[in-house]
Amino acid sequence: MFENLSDRLERSFKILKGEGKITEINVAETLKDVRKALLDADVNYKVAKQFTDTVKAKALGMDVLTAVKPSQLMVKIVHDELALLMGGDSVDVNITGSPAVILMSGLQGSGKTTFSGKLAQLLKGKRGKKPLLVACDVYRPAAIEQLKVLGEQIGIPVYSEPDCKNPVQIAQNAIKQARQDGQDLVIVDTAGRLAVDEEMMREIKAIKDAINPNEILFVVDSMTGQDAVNTAKEFNDRLDFTGVVLTKLDGDTRGGAALSIRTVVNKPIKFVGTGEKMDALDVFHPARMADRILGMGDIVSLVERAQEQYDEEEAKRLQKKIAKNQFDFNDFISQIQQIKKMGNLKDLASMIPGVGKAIKDIDIDDNAFKSVEAIIYSMTPKERSNPELLNGSRRQRIAKGSGTSIQEVNRLIKQFDQTRKMMKMVAGGKMGKMMPRMKR
Structure with a gap:
């Protein structure tokens, strides 16, 4: 959402990059571009003009700290004014009454x-x-x-x-x-x-x-x-x-x-x-x-969506399995289902700061996990519970059953093994023990 506007605003702020301080000339140039970006985004003309006038007055009225670059200050002012333009605070729906x-x-x-x-x-x-x-x-x-x-x-x-x-x-x-x-x-x-x-x-x-x-x-x-x-x-x-x-x-x-x-x-x-x-x-x-x-993401909304799908008892059960290195493909597919319940995958990824811009031209649809699910569901229940059983002949059978290639099956199993090792490392506290050594 808002990809075109985001791109245009980013280009506008580049005008101030490398500038040592904010002046009426470089602010006017930047905001002229911002106003064009808003009008191209089909924003009402009066709204766009009033917005840029307010931003200009605030930018010129501020003493810029030496630690803050003019472009960073402009982003901060524009961010705050955009939030005010859209209402400032969220307003709850009124559901008092019977009914x-x-x-x-x-x-x-x-x-x-x-x-x-x-x-x-x-x-x-x-x-x-x-x-x-x-x-x-x-x-x-x-x-x-x-x-x-x-x-x-x-x-x-x-x-x-x-x-x-x-x-x-x-x-x-x-x-x-x-x-x-x-x-x-x-x-x-x-x-x-x-x-x-x-x-x-x-x-x-x-x-x-x-x-x-x-x-x-x-x-x-x-x-x-x-x-x-x-x-x-x-x-x-x-x-x-x-x-x-x-x-x-x-x-x-x-x-x-x-x-x-x-x-x-x-x-x-x-x-x-x-x-x-x-x-x-x-x-x-x-x-x-x-x-x-x-382009700053929306990590708060991402966390809220994750919490909606969070099952405390399931998390405790999973934690015990990870600690014992018993995380299997049944758990893996369960985690995929929870991610899918959180919403559109590209929308979720764009909530992570910096990721939205990186994936704007990449098509991520809700079928992104389709081949992974097909591979896992082509395993027998015993294989899903015991991934170490997956030898060459079993992998060949799974590839045929899922309509995928042996390379895709091998890649998934390799990624699964790496994920399981990392999870066990984190659960066992080894990451914390490694950190002091890494600092030396």
Whole structure:
């Protein structure tokens, strides 16, 4: 995400490299390039100009320490201003009430229905809520069925009235049903249109007035850039929504919507969709996003995702096996499955500082582990538990069974052996004993 903008900003900062101090001339030259980068990223012109004016005033007003290079100072100022531009602090979703009610709004194709399912799953898993999804899109063919399929997939009930064409009545009845069934969260998926029209606005305003939701979230496809910002303004003028959801952020190489929308509508971005899977949804953190735009990674989010998949009992069991040098291919495949649950592999790698830039032109898809899994699953249970049994003839059989070459099988086994040795070394504390010798 934001690859184009990140590249352009990096080039802008190079103007200051080698400069001994910040001057009005070199700052003006750098920020002229920054402004062009923002405009090319489809950032609103007024937002881009105001941003660079603020950065210029702060840069010229600072006394630069001798230890800090002008280019480093400029990166720091731009980072802080980017975070402020996107809202400063993350803003939590309001789910107080019995039940709490969240109303979705947005154009057709923005991803409202999928996001409704993602949000229900997120709040069920992380907040212990008992959600009810409500199908109020009575126009789009198969809209109700789509929500039902999502609900079944994530184990969350869906309220619908297929024969009713009154979305206000459906929403009201759903809230009554939620109270009866003890569900403390109602997420109302509404109809979208291909463009903003009066009928659509009247309808969703009527739903809002009838159910008085805790939250009205405007869902928008971030890849539509400046159009997303203009649509957000029209919706906000009529609905006064409480927050923005940016979908398809994983495919957005420019970043115009994320950088403009907060300033134009003065409403926080609360969530971002980062992929097609149901768990590909993140709470929006402006400072972390600024880190990623400037190529600094996002190690905090990476750690949080890892912790979500962390099983303490499994970790203790694994630690004992590693200490006894009993780590096997069953454990190896288990670790791969946990990594895959954390999300898109390229997105995960880009969260590591410095890695995002290195892999920007490398295609890493979710099938990256496919051949590894095929090789391991072609082993017998006994071979997976006892890797030392893997002699030449067994390796030949595994290669044929997995549709890979003997070279690929040998490479995996070699990497596995090296991994196992390193794990045992770390678990046995040998790394710590080696460090003093290495310092001498």
